[in-house]
Amino acid sequence: MTEASETKNLDRSGLAELPWSRARDLLATQTPHEDLTFFVGTVRPDGRPHAAGVGAIWVDDALYFVSGPGTRRARNLAANPACTVSVRLRGLDLTMEGEAGRLTDATTLERVAAVYREGGWPAAVVDEGFTASFMAASAGPSPWHLYRLTLHRAIGVATAEPHGATRWDFSR
Template sequence: MSTARSPQTDRPTFPEGYGIPSTAEGLLRWDEVEPRLREAQHYWLSSVRPDGRPHSVPRWGVWLDGRFWYDGAPTTRHTRNVEANPAVTLTLESGTEVVIVEGESRATRAEADGLGGRLAQAFGKYADSGYSPGPDSWAGEDGGGLRVLTPHRVLAWFAFPTDCTRFTFDGGD
């Protein structure tokens, strides 16, 4: 399922000399970018420590309904970071076919008979790696450590600099 929130599309701002086109010709479409978020196996999540230092960690997760869903213990460094400052950046592994998601991470829950079932199905991509959460995995009082990243802005390019595209969602800057 695609995001219900349709992003605005334009060129990102780069310094002079990077060769970013000045026209909209060649901009990526969201339906070219979102499948990469859905199909990825590995993601990098960056947060900010309370003292201002950056922290990055590889994460498993799923892109569903226009958001990134992941789970983990509340004692992990990245969870403690986002509890204090929810601003995060999520990236895929490639440095040439780039997708960078900027947004906010919040704790949440998912009931087994609704979102929990859909999340469990999406997390099925990790079954061969030994991770198969059930539909009720995120229904408890603490939500099973479930978090959701809501995007504000996504930067993407697959043929730099000609297709550099910024997607801005409602509430993003």
């Protein structure tokens, strides 16, 4: 289970720090069933930032997302796996930092595809990636790559009671 190795209270008004379990539990219960847009931020080879919306899900205590192999995001991750993933959950704005690695093993692909299907995206495993009857037009042709975020740090700002702001660091 992903547990924070260190936390820092970022709230300047005296509110208590937020537990990582709040963010983790929201990710687990809101994906894939709620209409959430995740944004992945990557770095282009020339150092300029790039951000794009993706369909992401929390499965077995990890964040996964899909990208077409020819997209700017996939090309950036191939050159530099460092990235951010941001989402507005019900009651918590969350930004996660880490490294995204492509997964090709059939067991993981099947497990994650099953969870995507629970949420309404008919993902099927093919050629070390996914295919489906629909995908974002910008993704290009399938098979689409699956990535797993190795979490290094997350920052949460509560937009519902109990309020607060916290940074969570994770052992590398």
